[in-house]
Amino acid sequence: MPSETFERLAENKKKAIFDAAVEEFSNHSFSQASINQVVQSAGISRGSFYQYFRDKEDLYMYVLGEIAREKMTVAAATRDINPHADFFETYRQMFMSILDWAESQPRYYRISMLMDYDDSAFIAKLRDQFGGNWDFFRQLIEKEKQRGRIEPHVDADIVVEMLFALNKSFFQDYWQTGSRDQLVDRMESSLNIIKGGIARV
Amino acid sequence: MPSETFERLAENKKKAIFDAAVEEFSNHSFSQASINQVVQSAGISRGSFYQYFRDKEDLYMYVLGEIAREKMTVAAATRDINPHADFFETYRQMFMSILDWAESQPRYYRISMLMDYDDSAFIAKLRDQFGGNWDFFRQLIEKEKQRGRIEPHVDADIVVEMLFALNKSFFQDYWQTGSRDQLVDRMESSLNIIKGGIARV
DNA sequence: GATAAAAATGACAACCCTGTCACATGACAG
DNA sequence: CTGTCATGTGACAGGGTTGTCATTTTTATC
Numbered sequence: 001m002p003s004e005t006f007e008r009l010a011e012n013k014k015k016a017i018f019d020a021a022v023e024e025f026s027n028h029s030f031s032q033a034s035i036n037q038v039v040q041s042a043g044i045s046r047g048s049f050y051q052y053f054r055d056k057e058d059l060y061m062y063v064l065g066e067i068a069r070e071k072m073t074v075a076a077a078t079r080d081i082n083p084h085a086d087f088f089e090t091y092r093q094m095f096m097s098i099l100d101w102a103e104s105q106p107r108y109y110r111i112s113m114l115m116d117y118d119d120s121a122f123i124a125k126l127r128d129q130f131g132g133n134w135d136f137f138r139q140l141i142e143k144e145k146q147r148g149r150i151e152p153h154v155d156a157d158i159v160v161e162m163l164f165a166l167n168k169s170f171f172q173d174y175w176q177t178g179s180r181d182q183l184v185d186r187m188e189s190s191l192n193i194i195k196g197g198i199a200r201v
Numbered sequence: 202m203p204s205e206t207f208e209r210l211a212e213n214k215k216k217a218i219f220d221a222a223v224e225e226f227s228n229h230s231f232s233q234a235s236i237n238q239v240v241q242s243a244g245i246s247r248g249s250f251y252q253y254f255r256d257k258e259d260l261y262m263y264v265l266g267e268i269a270r271e272k273m274t275v276a277a278a279t280r281d282i283n284p285h286a287d288f289f290e291t292y293r294q295m296f297m298s299i300l301d302w303a304e305s306q307p308r309y310y311r312i313s314m315l316m317d318y319d320d321s322a323f324i325a326k327l328r329d330q331f332g333g334n335w336d337f338f339r340q341l342i343e344k345e346k347q348r349g350r351i352e353p354h355v356d357a358d359i360v361v362e363m364l365f366a367l368n369k370s371f372f373q374d375y376w377q378t379g380s381r382d383q384l385v386d387r388m389e390s391s392l393n394i395i396k397g398g399i400a401r402v
Numbered sequence: 403g404a405t406a407a408a409a410a411t412g413a414c415a416a417c418c419c420t421g422t423c424a425c426a427t428g429a430c431a432g
Numbered sequence: 433c434t435g436t437c438a439t440g441t442g443a444c445a446g447g448g449t450t451g452t453c454a455t456t457t458t459t460a461t462c
Contacts, residue, residue: 206439209438210439245440249439
């Protein structure tokens with residue numbers, strides 16, 4: 001966590017440092033991000049930086065925390081999804097709201113993307129923790145099974161794992177090509193195939 | 202490509218360098234691999250290395266080439282897959298033969314894995330080139346559609362993309378946890394779901 | 403204004419890395 | 433045995449990184 005000295009800083013200075021960190025972390029993976037770049041871009045001295053943060057990991061955690069806080073807004077918006085919508089519709093809606101977020105905050109989104117492109121132990125641990133709350137979907141599938149809308153023999157875990165993998169892969173592609181339409185198409189098509197494979201008819 | 206000087210080297214020396222490179226590239230992503238480590242581990246001087254290879258990229262390409270040559274054997278074994286087997290069975294068999302290869306050559310396999318964990322331009326280009334020949338499966342799906350074993354409205358591309366994404370994701374997980382059984386389970390289950398979604402009944 | 407506490411600074415040490423090059427050592431031919 | 437050519441070597445320059453710390457500057461308080 002940042003030092004108390006940092007907390008006491010003027011808002012605009014804190015923001016300058018945060019922005020510089022976001023800039024660096026959205027262009028380089030954690031391992032390759034350079035504190036030198038950050039301090040230069042933020043317009044502070046090297047010594048100051050180390051008075052605010054213990055090291056690069058500390059800074060990274062701070063940035064992630066701030067982003068998570070801002071993300072709350074999105075999460076809140078996600079909550080008022082039609083509770084009567086079925087699993088597939090719910091997934092679709094959540095997917096779209098994540099996509100909207102990615103497009104409205106491309107730098108934040110790139111940071112999360114770059115987490116997948118780093119093999120340091122630190123980031124690996126983070127990946128596991130922040131893995132996203134896919135548990136929600138697992139429970140939703142179980143409910144649908146009880147309601148008879150999904151075949152009862154279906155393993156909810158594997159469906160969630162599939163969606164997770166597809167989500168990650170399609171988003172990564174989108175990150176490079178930048179075609180929103182293709183991303184949405186892929187999501188729709190793959191979801192329909194899965195639906196065909198597990199829905200009770 | 203390696204210099205002629207390198208080609209003229211004694212076999213055991215060439216092998217020592219190759220092994221050292223494999224060791225380094227299977228433990229660090231390309232960007233983080235160090236030539237210093239390689240020369241030390243191979244027991245040659247820094248100066249010699251640069252007499253053999255232009256730079257790290259050159260060495261990497263050499264290693265990849267050698268691995269590809271050895272991989273031919275696997276590819277050959279793959280060819281005598283039952284031509285009458287359906288798409289899903291063929292996929293299963295190919296999957297298993299890749300898994301076998303990964304288990305017999307874990308260091309080679311880790312190198313290919315680490316290619317996905319690198320964001321350098323050089324590796325990005327390679328990823329696109331060596332993307333694997335999934336075209337084979339696309340054609341197989343088209344054939345199955347004609348034979349009436351797969352729904353004609355199915356988009357072969359999306360199925361291939363799904364399999365590719367799942368393959369990558371499951372293998373990555375396997376790489377970290379190392380559970381072969383789980384990997385095979387996941388492949389079987391997800392393939393069955395896709396089958397349910399696209400097969401003509 | 404004087405004093406004390408807080409914050410900012412950048413030179414520095416220590417450690418990585420790469421690519422080069424003048425020189426040393428080997429091997430082989432005459 | 434000597435000269436030539438192929439090969440091996442490691443010190444070196446030039447670049448990067450991180451984390452520290454003695455010193456200066458700013459800010460707040462009396």
